[in-house]
Amino acid sequence: MTLRFYDSATQEVRDFVPLVPGQATVYYCGATVQGSPHVGHVRSAIVFDQLTRWLQYRGYETVVVRNVTDIDDKILAKSADSFAPGFVPENSYIPREQWFALAYRYEQEFEDAYETLGVQRPTYEPRATGHITEMHELIARLIERGHAYPAADGSGDVYFDVRSWPAYGSLTRQSIDDMQAATDADPRGKRDPRDFALWKGYKEGEPETASWPSPWGRGRPGWHLECSAMATKYLGTRFDIHGGGLDLRFPHHENELAQSAAAGDGFANFWMHNGMVTYEGEKMSKSIGNVVSPSEMLALASPRVVRYYLGQAHYRSVLDYRPTSLQEAAAAVERIDGFIAKATAKVPEASMGLVPASFGAAMDDDLNIPQALAALHETVRRGNTALADGDLVAAGGALGEVLAMTAVLGLDAAGRGIPEHDDAALRALGALVEARLEARAEARAAKDWAAADAIRDGLAAAGIAVEDSADGATWSLAQPQTTTTGTGA
Numbered sequence: 001m002t003l004r005f006y007d008s009a010t011q012e013v014r015d016f017v018p019l020v021p022g023q024a025t026v027y028y029c030g031a032t033v034q035g036s037p038h039v040g041h042v043r044s045a046i047v048f049d050q051l052t053r054w055l056q057y058r059g060y061e062t063v064v065v066r067n068v069t070d071i072d073d074k075i076l077a078k079s080a081d082s083f084a085p086g087f088v089p090e091n092s093y094i095p096r097e098q099w100f101a102l103a104y105r106y107e108q109e110f111e112d113a114y115e116t117l118g119v120q121r122p123t124y125e126p127r128a129t130g131h132i133t134e135m136h137e138l139i140a141r142l143i144e145r146g147h148a149y150p151a152a153d154g155s156g157d158v159y160f161d162v163r164s165w166p167a168y169g170s171l172t173r174q175s176i177d178d179m180q181a182a183t184d185a186d187p188r189g190k191r192d193p194r195d196f197a198l199w200k201g202y203k204e205g206e207p208e209t210a211s212w213p214s215p216w217g218r219g220r221p222g223w224h225l226e227c228s229a230m231a232t233k234y235l236g237t238r239f240d241i242h243g244g245g246l247d248l249r250f251p252h253h254e255n256e257l258a259q260s261a262a263a264g265d266g267f268a269n270f271w272m273h274n275g276m277v278t279y280e281g282e283k284m285s286k287s288i289g290n291v292v293s294p295s296e297m298l299a300l301a302s303p304r305v306v307r308y309y310l311g312q313a314h315y316r317s318v319l320d321y322r323p324t325s326l327q328e329a330a331a332a333v334e335r336i337d338g339f340i341a342k343a344t345a346k347v348p349e350a351s352m353g354l355v356p357a358s359f360g361a362a363m364d365d366d367l368n369i370p371q372a373l374a375a376l377h378e379t380v381r382r383g384n385t386a387l388a389d390g391d392l393v394a395a396g397g398a399l400g401e402v403l404a405m406t407a408v409l410g411l412d413a414a415g416r417g418i419p420e421h422d423d424a425a426l427r428a429l430g431a432l433v434e435a436r437l438e439a440r441a442e443a444r445a446a447k448d449w450a451a452a453d454a455i456r457d458g459l460a461a462a463g464i465a466v467e468d469s470a471d472g473a474t475w476s477l478a479q480p481q482t483t484t485t486g487t488g489a
Helices: 039-058 075-082 099-116 133-146 222-235 246-260 296-299 301-312 325-346 357-364 369-389 394-409 423-445 449-461
Strands: 004-007 012-015 024-029 060-067 148-150 157-159 196-201 219-221 238-245 267-274 277-279 319-321 464-469 472-477
Touching: 004 267, 012 133, 024 039, 024 196, 024 222, 024 423, 039 060, 039 099, 039 277, 039 301, 039 369, 039 394, 060 099, 060 222, 075 099, 075 196, 099 267, 099 296, 133 148, 133 157, 133 196, 133 222, 133 267, 148 394, 157 246, 196 246, 222 238, 222 246, 222 267, 238 246, 246 267, 296 301, 301 325, 325 369, 325 394, 357 369, 357 394, 423 449, 423 464, 449 464
Parallel strands: 024 060, 024 238, 238 267, 277 319
Antiparallel strands: 004 012, 148 157, 157 196, 196 219, 464 472
16 A cells, blocks of 8 residues: 555645655654753654654655754843752852753653654754755845845844745745744834745843854854754755644744745655644643653653554544543553563564554554554564464464564563563563462362462562453553452462
8 A cells, every 4th residue: 555644735635656666754843942851742753753654664765853952032031041950059150051951861862762652763953053054045045036034123134935925825825914923033124014034133131152153243143043953954955845733834843844835945745744732631731730741651651662653643633632542551561562572472473563554554554553552462462362372383373463562662662671662571571470370270170279379479560461261361561550469269
């Protein structure tokens, strides 16, 4: 089946035809490092990691760019209100944390969250402050083409002239007259309140380190300009996919598209946007107090469980968080891990295979993760049935498919260092558990219920759940919070 993705620009699912056969170029918006990451940031990164992994599985050579916005009004404002980490304020001078130090500190928090949750590193991860020259060149092209102008008040600001570009508003299907004024720069020098800043002139009281010389005076880049310059620097004037959170469609992506197209660049062939994360149906908001951070989730569950939860919905849909969400995700991950551990112990020579056709069809169809997960769990059920029936050939085949699917979904990479996905550890764990189950079966046959209970309790304390059926005992990895006790087994 041909890969098909929903294009936000055309508002339809289209066949993915790369600009260069066999290659796929992807740019998605990374962090504005003004604070710690929130779940929306991480969900977006996981979505585009899933996309990248699937493109790679389908044989595409991928080039992925994820930017870092390390200069921004909010970064400067937070720096102005801060003091150096570890400094005990006194009544005298309080040294501020420099804006670039603050940005770098938060950038590392984002990198730690990405790595913990198994998000692959992009091919390039450029910082905005490293691409001032490219931004100057883009502004000059826009001025030359009549789509940008320096502010008449001598402030050093340079604006994009939205009325000079008839297609402005096409990405979000809006009329210019219905849009609100752009609030990203002082409006005094604007021809139209909706014109947005390409370059922001230096203002008294701002740190000089946050400004660069330019043909229009010292200043710093506008947010929207940064992504256009960095995307074309690394991917060329046309590339396959531009992605980001749904909240970035306007004004950020609308403005990116306008300035790049007005400069003569083809820019993105597809626009892909992931949905938001809500809390019990409500938008997460600091003012409401219902924001849940990745670190809070990771305190409640393992990285693989958190990744499973954040990556389980269709990327375009809203993902709703509830107090039981991580418990449900943990149960799903444990079913997968339990089968992998049991099957690896029984079929140690099994290796990663191909994903089943149902999984591939789901992923090809606009990354339909819910259907792909359904195929994964169906294969786990089929594999467990084969193990119970003693059909090791079928069990080995199911194991190979499960390993392939978890790799595509990033559910193995996110668990680096966790022994469930280390073949030697799996074999050792399975052998030990099976030996204990054989000893328990012997105790049951001898009607030594105390010994049988002791074995089951010992396994439960180690996180192994035992279930008895007419076909014998089976085991799986239990939830960490759960303990199981003997009941006359």
